[in-house]
Amino acid sequence: MAQPPVERTEAAGGSALVGSVADWLMQQALDETGLDDIFGGCCARLRATGIPLARAFIGFRILHPLFSVMAHTWHADRSTALDTFNQTENDGLTGTPYIEMIRQRIPVVRRRLAGPDAMIDYKSLERFRDAGMTDYIAYVVAYGQGIGINAGIVGSWATDRPSGFNDAEIDALLSIHRSLAVACKVRIKDMIARNVVSTYLGANAGVRVLSGAIKRGDGETIHAVVWFSDLRNSTGLAELLSPTDYLAALNSYFECTAGAVLAHGGEVLVLVGDAVMAIFPTGASGVSEACKSALAAAEDAERRLAEANAARDQKLDFGVGLHVGDLMFGNIGVPERLQFTVVGPAANEVARVQALTKTLGRRVLASRDFADKLAVEWESLGRHRMQGIAETREVFAPSGAKTESQRDTEKATT
Numbered sequence: 001m002a003q004p005p006v007e008r009t010e011a012a013g014g015s016a017l018v019g020s021v022a023d024w025l026m027q028q029a030l031d032e033t034g035l036d037d038i039f040g041g042c043c044a045r046l047r048a049t050g051i052p053l054a055r056a057f058i059g060f061r062i063l064h065p066l067f068s069v070m071a072h073t074w075h076a077d078r079s080t081a082l083d084t085f086n087q088t089e090n091d092g093l094t095g096t097p098y099i100e101m102i103r104q105r106i107p108v109v110r111r112r113l114a115g116p117d118a119m120i121d122y123k124s125l126e127r128f129r130d131a132g133m134t135d136y137i138a139y140v141v142a143y144g145q146g147i148g149i150n151a152g153i154v155g156s157w158a159t160d161r162p163s164g165f166n167d168a169e170i171d172a173l174l175s176i177h178r179s180l181a182v183a184c185k186v187r188i189k190d191m192i193a194r195n196v197v198s199t200y201l202g203a204n205a206g207v208r209v210l211s212g213a214i215k216r217g218d219g220e221t222i223h224a225v226v227w228f229s230d231l232r233n234s235t236g237l238a239e240l241l242s243p244t245d246y247l248a249a250l251n252s253y254f255e256c257t258a259g260a261v262l263a264h265g266g267e268v269l270v271l272v273g274d275a276v277m278a279i280f281p282t283g284a285s286g287v288s289e290a291c292k293s294a295l296a297a298a299e300d301a302e303r304r305l306a307e308a309n310a311a312r313d314q315k316l317d318f319g320v321g322l323h324v325g326d327l328m329f330g331n332i333g334v335p336e337r338l339q340f341t342v343v344g345p346a347a348n349e350v351a352r353v354q355a356l357t358k359t360l361g362r363r364v365l366a367s368r369d370f371a372d373k374l375a376v377e378w379e380s381l382g383r384h385r386m387q388g389i390a391e392t393r394e395v396f397a398p399s400g401a402k403t404e405s406q407r408d409t410e411k412a413t414t
Helices: 015-030 035-048 098-104 123-130 167-201 203-210 234-240 243-263 287-310 345-360 404-413
Strands: 053-061 069-075 078-085 108-112 135-142 152-159 219-231 267-272 275-281 318-334 337-343 364-367 378-384 393-398
Touching: 015 035, 015 167, 035 053, 035 069, 035 167, 053 167, 098 135, 098 152, 135 167, 152 167, 219 243, 219 287, 219 337, 219 345, 234 243, 243 267, 243 275, 243 287, 243 318, 267 337, 275 287, 275 337, 287 318, 287 364, 287 393, 318 345, 337 345, 345 364, 345 378, 345 393
Parallel strands: 318 364
Antiparallel strands: 053 069, 053 152, 069 078, 108 135, 135 152, 219 275, 219 318, 267 275, 318 337, 364 393, 378 393
């Protein structure tokens, strides 16, 4: 990120200029500026006032399915660095002042890192000293009644100036970090909201909901490739396995199917019991490209299944149905409890296509609407009657795909 062009018009750390940085932080929070730009911009502006800031850090917990902590580190000579990782309450804070600060509710700790007053009583301070830092200020800002990284932010300021920070600069930094915390809190809450709706609704549906589509009936008709997969013999597995092992089996199955959908650009809309409903929007690339991605996801799901089963005693299996059609993409339910999903004949038909995988002994089946969009070899499995659909429908399997009996024979010989 480029350093902002802030001119120095006062003495280092002048109160008016520092106040302008605080005003800038509030405006960025209102403007929905990204957290890395807020933090990096704040640090660069503080340095532009004459405060000899060489390094700065903030860290906080965030609600996210893949990681629990987000941290930003700024250096005067390079862009802001973002780190995300998982950790327990204190793991990762070991060797820093923050654990004691959080436990003792100490908001600020200062340590000189060079000269006769140097105090290197934490492991992390050794690294900063060795990197040329001479003065260090750590702070904790609580949100509400909480304190520390579980309910607020932790952060630090450091300089490499031989004389360290002077009193005016320390006052300025202690003044600005609360404004920084307020701006960060706004962005953190926004990130958490986006993470939650994306995790539970899907990325596209989450954006739509946060944009205001929260009333029953809100939605639109879309043309999309539809995926429906279902776990085979789920009742038998539930009876055979303990609840914990069954949940692990379900998650393994979802890694194979929903994981493959996401890896190939699809959007998982609903996980219903052991079924996955997903779409591949046609978008600017067109229907054929969306079909290509969906078929690639089905092939990937089969590869993932083989890898998962190699480590399992109780083998998993599933069927996948692929179709193309118009769908109503929006909110259904009761006003107090809505679900953002797809409904319509195409959604019903893809489920019926998938149901035929059991009787036809194929893991992946496609409708004619889907097969006609891809110039690949298909094997027609004839026309079949589907529940709730008046006319029979022709279904296709990828040419060369193994039948269920062939897979059973391979299992018996391995």
